[in-house]
Amino acid sequence: MATTIESEVDVVIVGAGPAGLMLATWLSHLNVRARIIDKRPSKIMTGQADGFQCRTLEILDSFGIDRVWKESNHMLEVCFWNPDKNGVIRRTGRTPDTPSGLSRFTECVLHQGRMERFFLDHLKENGDTIRVERPILPSELEIDTSKLEDPTAYPITVRLRHLTDEEATPSQGTGIPNGLFRSNITADDTEDLIKSSADSNRAGTDEIVHTKYLIGCDGAHSWVRKQLGFKMEGEHTEIIWGVLDVTPITDFPDIRVRCLIHSASAGSLMVIPRENRVVRLYIQLKEVSEGGGAVDRSKVTPGQILAAAQKIIAPYTLTYEQCDWFAAYQIAQRVADRVDLSERVFLAGDAVHTHSPKAGQGQNVSIQDSYNLGWKIGLVVRGQATLEILKTYAAERLQVAKDLIAFDRKFSKLFSGRPAKDVSDETGISLDEFRKVFHQGAVFAAGLSVDYGPNILVVKEDDGSVRCVxxxxxxxxxxxxxxxxxxxxxxxxxxxxxxxxxxxxxxxxxxxxxxxxxxxxxxxxxxxxxxxxxxxxxxxxxxxxxxxxxxxxxxxxxxxxxxxxxxxxxxxxxxxxxxxxxxxxxxxxxxxxxxxxxxxxxxxxxxxxxxxxxxxxxxxxxxxxxxxxxxxxxxxxxxxxxxxxxxxx
Amino acid sequence: MATTIESEVDVVIVGAGPAGLMLATWLSHLNVRARIIDKRPSKIMTGQADGFQCRTLEILDSFGIDRVWKESNHMLEVCFWNPDKNGVIRRTGRTPDTPSGLSRFTECVLHQGRMERFFLDHLKENGDTIRVERPILPSELEIDTSKLEDPTAYPITVRLRHLTDEEATPSQGTGIPNGLFRSNITADDTEDLIKSSADSNRAGTDEIVHTKYLIGCDGAHSWVRKQLGFKMEGEHTEIIWGVLDVTPITDFPDIRVRCLIHSASAGSLMVIPRENRVVRLYIQLKEVSEGGGAVDRSKVTPGQILAAAQKIIAPYTLTYEQCDWFAAYQIAQRVADRVDLSERVFLAGDAVHTHSPKAGQGQNVSIQDSYNLGWKIGLVVRGQATLEILKTYAAERLQVAKDLIAFDRKFSKLFSGRPAKDVSDETGISLDEFRKVFHQGAVFAAGLSVDYGPNILVVKEDDGSVRCVxxxxxxxxxxxxxxxxxxxxxxxxxxxxxxxxxxxxxxxxxxxxxxxxxxxxxxxxxxxxxxxxxxxxxxxxxxxxxxxxxxxxxxxxxxxxxxxxxxxxxxxxxxxxxxxxxxxxxxxxxxxxxxxxxxxxxxxxxxxxxxxxxxxxxxxxxxxxxxxxxxxxxxxxxxxxxxxxxxxx
Structure with a gap:
């Protein structure tokens, strides 16, 4: 057998989604030696996340990345559609999607694959020192606790497996049908990939990497999180949602603004106008979920999703000739119980929080997790700051994750609910309350309510030494x-x-x-x-x-x-x-x-x-x-x- | 001997400077079959033109080219410096460089090599159907006048010579010293190149191209213009100017705004703050020109230019460690007597007008010449419009060229003049008049005073059929x-x-x-x-x-x-x-x-x-x-x- 290659690097990032790519971008700007690996053979091409908050746009701009703002659809208005007394949907309100005065940006929409492309291009332009390596899986993790206090030591050892093409591509039949959403409770393919690799005679090579920091940006089914034994807390709902990215053909008047449509009894629908004439539709799948319990989402077809949308949007017509992507998913609302081990192994992004996609938060909070972490690791690695500052990551970001899930629970429940017929209808939801929650949530949803508590980096009042005024x-x-x-x-x-x-x-x-x-x-x-x-x-x-x-x-x-x-x-x-x-x-x-x-x-x-x-x-x-x-x-x-x-x- | 290749194409553009590249860009957007050739082996890298008018920025934006606006220095303020009664320069006025309300852009500055890069990149991104071919020289031109009335015919035949590397690179000793400005009255290298090519045993191959339209964007010494026998009318002045692109080290307070400095007796200096900390200085070279007559500009050194600048800007200090480019030139103010032959061969850019660079007009008017022409040729080639519209080019652009030279004469004379000591000093120029001319010229200098007269495309009043109101x-x-x-x-x-x-x-x-x-x-x-x-x-x-x-x-x-x-x-x-x-x-x-x-x-x-x-x-x-x-x-x-x-x- 060939000798396994061993090497040292300051940071290893597992996962090249938005959280991982943001972190790689930070570290490249700080000239930190880092590697970023991903098990998938290529970046995603369609679907997935698409909403960009004001704060995310500010952050991207701070790295000189302006392509999201340029290429995205700027989503400026929200319309509320609700049943009238005859049960026919009517526009009942209009409001700006982003309150004015919050930021020089407004919320905008562009599919995640473009964002990943921009990060990859930017990494290349910015010295090309960090490249995404794929398809690679981590397979073993060891931590030498005796070295944790030494900022120059490499206490973490991780074994990486370079996958063959076959290993990296889920086989048809057992994998996830093409085009279906890899929802956060869909069975993940990580274990399959490792197993497949171990069984195969054509398994790729392994290498051993010693690192100072390991960051798990590896999604809802995070391998890193599992190695640490951290738990996800929370539950998932039984309601099944469909999502369609289509070029709509419709006489519905508000198809190019964000719409929150509550039908009288056919469920709810959200309209998210996208780039390139595409519109994303989030559709409550009443009929499918009527079977109850463990519905096989993989059997949901675009035709079923469209039929559900047509019932909700009636009397307006809706169809399409072009569909970019479709999926079916259930909402899970969970937060990790911890986000770091001894400030040497960290989690960020979906590895920490999973929730419904409809408020357009996931990609943003993920990017902001690693935006919070990157400079702290950078300053410590460069010998400018003490290890102490790394403790602020958990304090600062776990609170954001919890706030996010609380917001999502409230918002999702009201959006999924059947409108109350009148004040005495106690099982229905109040549309007035829905609008109120929506408005209250606008600053949160823009990413601008984040308020880090006092810690070693933040002084909120005169503490005797720092006379903050x-x-x-x-x-x-x-x-x-x-x-x-x-x-x-x-x-x-x-x-x-x-x-x-x-x-x-x-x-x-x-x-x-x-x-x-x-x-x-x-x-x-x-x-x-x-x-x-x-x-x-x-x-x-x-x-x-x-x-x-x-x-x-x-x-x-x-x-x-x-x-x-x-x-x-x-x-x-x-x-x-x-x-x-x-x-x-x-x-x-x-x-x-x-x-x-x-x-x-x-x-x-x-x-x-x-x-x-x-x-x-x-x-x-x-x-x-x-x-x-x-x-x-x-x-x-x-x-x-x-x-x-x-x-x- | 090998057979000479013959081919047909709708348009041949000679010269890949700003005018030629703008035309190629238009034709690529209109899907017209075109070729663009240039005798130089590469695009320019430093120096030359650098000013961008509001109108040019609007035009670039209309093609989706926003990199000039992003990368350039936005030059927002002008300061006037004039001698006080003791002959010491003082700031006597401040004004916006671009009057507000004219355009959504303001004047900005970036060296021409970047603009050429953006055009080349844009051509590539926009289908890559037109590429600059270099080094190629046209060597013969024939026009079959019997075919001029047929829009589908190819009445023009041009022989193109593909140069060898040796031919394309002027030999040291006879050519222009490296780094010196290719001014519009510097002996051009065109004839040399053709001669060298004819003499050389290693001459490249020739080809014959039949085309509908030939456009000479080949500069002040235009080969195309010479074939047509058109004349340049006007004169050149005897004043020699130096230009330095440097990173200045100075205590002069206004080095990052545009300054028009008239010293009491040491001549004039213009400060143009540029991208990347660079500042361009235009400096009147009194000492060198004192010899009178035919001064050898190729002997001017950066040190001489700097010394002249230091005298003008005293008592402030000025020096540099980094020089990007320098040059010496005389001002020629000339306009071609005609700009087209039978609406089949056209001239654009410096082939039509040469003038002083200090008002930042040259590149802009050149780009706007071919911006005027491109769509007209495009619509005729595509069979959408009659040949008649091509007559408007000469009518519309020759007037602009004449206005430009008139503006330049006035501005240059006032800027080069010695300030009058008092009202009785008749050989000195009035600084009040200078400021007035500068202000009056602001809309012109922004490219926004262009007003095309009535013609087949422009209806300015009710003419009985088009009831224009x-x-x-x-x-x-x-x-x-x-x-x-x-x-x-x-x-x-x-x-x-x-x-x-x-x-x-x-x-x-x-x-x-x-x-x-x-x-x-x-x-x-x-x-x-x-x-x-x-x-x-x-x-x-x-x-x-x-x-x-x-x-x-x-x-x-x-x-x-x-x-x-x-x-x-x-x-x-x-x-x-x-x-x-x-x-x-x-x-x-x-x-x-x-x-x-x-x-x-x-x-x-x-x-x-x-x-x-x-x-x-x-x-x-x-x-x-x-x-x-x-x-x-x-x-x-x-x-x-x-x-x-x-x-x-």
């Missing part, structure tokens, strides 16, 4: 993502979204809302901060290697409230626009909260609740979430904050 | 490009720029400003128009093959002034949202001039000066220029307009 930026909730408004570049007059100044590159940022620096007193305070930030004892020097750029660990950005024309960039302290011997001064760090020539006034001080004279410093994490708010001259608090977890050079 | 859209100048404002899609609530509904695809468009169709009387008028447009006698049926899509020749778009929620798309006549048996109804043709959920109200009726009840039909050419404005019920004028040049099916 939330009132200095009264509309900037600490623990939530920093919102975006336009600011104007001091040097070139370009209006730019504040979030565009916060690319995902692993840096913490001090956003100095310096106040009106055309006022000499305020300017003097700002100049003193500049002197401190340039000093050897300051936070920049403390954590930045001498050979590295001054802004490579902690970046200082200024947003002042003076008129742009009343300030000259050249006079400002160097800390605010660092000088480089070959590239000259940095012209992209100082901004004015001022009127722009063509795009209006961003009014960021007003929108953030910051006094135009007093100002403040907003400390922002590498993922764009607000870590603390301190006074402009409170350099001690800056030192105290970073001393909690950063490693001095 | 300009007052129906009092702020829509006929003959100029249609401006853009946001409208809201009736079916899905998406706010979208009107110009995004006018992609460059060769279609004429009827934009039906239908008025308030929630009013029954106005709706009845709109319904009657719908019946007409669906009828066999209507303009759509007259010019659209039965097998083709109803909207493939003339597209009908509606912008109504009713509240969007007061209109149901499904009730509208089919002509306004055509039905397709496999793809269902068309949801992307009817729009409301209404408030959007997230992006405000476009107020297109108000901005276009259209009455919200009376409405009108705006006829738009395939290049986005307004052809006519007629009453909503004036179907006879529509018939009369298209009968002027369209060919019935």
């Amino acid at each position: 939330p009132s200095l930026a009264s509309k900037v909730p600490i623990g939530m993502r920093l919102a975006s408004h336009k600011v104007v570049n001091q040097a070139d007059a370009l209006p730019i979204e504040l979030q565009r100044l916060l690319p995902s590159d692993g840096r913490f940022r001090l956003i100095v809302f310096a106040g009106d620096i055309s006022n000499p007193g305020i300017r003097a305070r700002y100049d003193r901060l500049g002197v401190y930030l340039s000093s050897q004892a300051g936070v920049i020097s403390t954590y930045t290697p001498q050979t590295a750029a001054r802004d490579s660990v902690i970046e200082v950005l200024t947003v002042h409230s003076a008129k742009r024309h009343h300030v000259e960039l050249q006079g400002l302290p160097e800390a605010f626009h660092p000088f480089d011997r070959t590239r000259g001064w940095d012209y992209w760090k100082v901004y004015a909260d001022d009127e722009s020539y063509h795009e209006g006034h961003g009014r960021v001080y007003e929108n953030f609740g910051i006094d135009r004279d007093e100002g403040c410093i907003v400390v922002v994490r590498p993922d764009g979430y607000v870590a603390a708010v301190v006074k402009v001259d409170d350099t001690r608090s800056l030192e105290a904050y970073f001393a909690r977890f950063m490693i001095r050079v | 300009p007052s129906l859209a009092s702020k829509v100048p006929i003959g100029m490009r249609l401006a853009s404002h946001k409208v809201v899609n009736q079916a899905d609530a998406l706010p979208i720029e009107l110009q995004r509904l006018l992609p460059s695809d060769g279609r004429f468009r009827l934009i039906v400003f239908a008025g308030d169709i929630s009013n029954p009387g106005i709706r009845a008028r709109y319904d009657r128009l719908g019946v007409y447009l669906s009828s066999q006698a209507g303009v759509i049926s007259t010019y659209t093959p039965q097998t083709a899509a109803r909207d493939s020749v003339i597209e009908v778009l509606t912008v109504h002034s009713a509240k969007r929620h007061h209109v149901e798309l499904q009730g509208l006549p089919e002509a306004f949202h055509p039905f397709d048996r496999t793809r269902g109804w068309d949801y992307w043709k009817v729009y409301a001039d209404d408030e959007s959920y997230h992006e405000g109200h476009g107020r297109v009726y108000e901005n276009f000066g259209i009455d919200r009840d009376e409405g009108c039909i705006v006829v738009v050419r395939p290049d986005g220029y307004v052809a006519a404005v007629v009453k909503v019920d004036d179907t006879r004028s529509l018939e009369a307009y298209f009968a002027r040049f369209m060919i019935r099916v």
Whole structure:
């Protein structure tokens, strides 16, 4: 027998769906050595997830990925259709799908295969250092607990099996019929694949990888989760749903907006208008489920799903000539009991939470799980932060997973319910309540209600060492993502979204809302901060290697409230626009909260609740979430904050 | 000797600079068989043109090319620097570079090599039917005048020589020193290349191509123009300019905005901030030109250019470590006396007009020349329009070329002049006048003053057959490009720029400003128009093959002034949202001039000066220029307009 190859790598990611690809993207931007494996021979081509929240779009933009926003269908309006007193469906309400003022993006829809394509292309363009390796399955996992405290050790050993083509392709007959949804309670093919591999004379080769971190982004039936022995808690419902991606031929008036249709007695239907003239329909399959119990979803045909939709949407007609994809599924609502083992093995995405697809949350929360994790692992691997920060992952993301399931339970129940005929109809659901839950859920559904609690990375109030003063930026909730408004570049007059100044590159940022620096007193305070930030004892020097750029660990950005024309960039302290011997001064760090020539006034001080004279410093994490708010001259608090977890050079 | 290969193609384009690549792009979108050849072995890599006007950005956007806007530096502000009474330069004024309200774009800057890359990539993505062939030179041209009246004939024969690598690379010593600007009066290398090819035993092969149209996009020293015997009229100035693309190291405060600096006696300097931290400097070379007469520009060094800049910009310091490109040139201001021969051979771009680069016009006017020509050739080749429309090219573009040279003469003279010391200083130029000319030129410089005169394609007033009523859209100048404002899609609530509904695809468009169709009387008028447009006698049926899509020749778009929620798309006549048996109804043709959920109200009726009840039909050419404005019920004028040049099916 040939010797099994052994190697070391900082991170191994199992699963190249949205969660795994997001993590690989982060690690490639942070120049972390990582591998990502997937058991499937190719990425998915049709179907699956399709909804993109505002927050996900903000995150993608922070990596320079704008193709979802460009190629997707922007879904702007929601219509509610309900039975009238004669049982005929009528449009009873219209509302924006994304409340205005939340984000510079709105919800949009594009199938998951495109998102995976964009991630893969981006990984290639971004140095091509991390490639998805397929088809590969992990088959054994060992953890050396004696090495867990040493950040330079490789305590995890994982055996990887390179599958043959035959192993990687589920055989017809025993696998899942082509085109049917791999729902989160469909029997998974992982075990089959391993078994098939072991039995086959043509089994591929194995290799042994020693790694610092192993991340299970391997879906609802996560192999990693099973190795850890973690449990999924929750239940699944008996209602069967069908999903059709079709080019509809219909006289239904609202087929190009999102519709929530409750028929009198034929069930519910959701319309999700998609890219390329496609519309996704989620259809409650009354007839099929009438048999009760263990229905064989694999026998559901597109014709049955269409027939159910036609009954719900009557008196309007609905048919199609082109069908991209169809599926039948049951809803399971479950959360993992734990998401990490000793902060060395982590779970993200569907491995942590499964729920109904209709609120368009799954892919988003999955991407955001690994968006939360990536920079933390990156900073530890690069020796910039202590292992301690990895504990925040479970605290921050498990709460989000629980909130997600609670939201989904409420929403699904109301959407699946039969409309009450009147107030005395106690088994029916109230359509008024449904609308109320829908509206209340809009901020949640946009991904913008996430609020990380106080921890080593988030300081929500004066704790004696970090004198956090939330009132200095009264509309900037600490623990939530920093919102975006336009600011104007001091040097070139370009209006730019504040979030565009916060690319995902692993840096913490001090956003100095310096106040009106055309006022000499305020300017003097700002100049003193500049002197401190340039000093050897300051936070920049403390954590930045001498050979590295001054802004490579902690970046200082200024947003002042003076008129742009009343300030000259050249006079400002160097800390605010660092000088480089070959590239000259940095012209992209100082901004004015001022009127722009063509795009209006961003009014960021007003929108953030910051006094135009007093100002403040907003400390922002590498993922764009607000870590603390301190006074402009409170350099001690800056030192105290970073001393909690950063490693001095 | 081997037999020379002969072939036929609809169009041969000579020269793959911006004009040639724009034309190739148009023809690829129109599925016209075309070839594009260039004598150079590769596209340019650095230097040359860099300014992009609003209109050019609109045109690129109409082909789905958005990379210039994304990658370029947006140049938003202009500062004027002039000597004070002590002769020290001071900032004397600040103004937006692009006046607000002109366009959804603003002027931006990116080097020409990127633009050529985007065109090449776009050609590849768009079917890869037209590829730039290099290095190839045309060497002989024959025109069979007996075939000129037959649109299906190939009256032009051109011999093409495929160059060897040696032929295509100018030898050191006799050619142009590497890095020096190929100015429009630098001796061209065309003749050398042909000669070298003829002399060489390793000469490449020749081929003979028969074509319907030959387009010379081959620059200031156009071979095509020489074959036709056309003359360039105008003169060149004696002032020598230097140009430096550097990453500046300077304490000059306005290095990231456009600056027009007049020193007291050291000459003038223009600052053009570019992408990737680069700044382009245009510098008047006083010292070099002092020798007078025929200065050898090839001996100018970057050091000399920098020294001249340092004198002008003093007391500020200026130096650099990185230089991308440098050049020295003289300004020539010339226009060709003719731009076509029998509407079969055309010239475009620098082959027609040469001038100074400092106003950032050259690349733009060149692109717009062939943007004007491409669709006309396309429609004739496809048998949709008569040869007659090709006559409009010379009428429309020669005027633009003349306007350009007149603008350039005025601007260059004022910029090169020594500032007057006071009003009695008659040899000095008035800085007030300079600012005035600059401001007056802003709309011209944005490419938005182009106003095509009345011709077969443009009807500016009631001529008895086309009853054009300009007052129906009092702020829509006929003959100029249609401006853009946001409208809201009736079916899905998406706010979208009107110009995004006018992609460059060769279609004429009827934009039906239908008025308030929630009013029954106005709706009845709109319904009657719908019946007409669906009828066999209507303009759509007259010019659209039965097998083709109803909207493939003339597209009908509606912008109504009713509240969007007061209109149901499904009730509208089919002509306004055509039905397709496999793809269902068309949801992307009817729009409301209404408030959007997230992006405000476009107020297109108000901005276009259209009455919200009376409405009108705006006829738009395939290049986005307004052809006519007629009453909503004036179907006879529509018939009369298209009968002027369209060919019935």
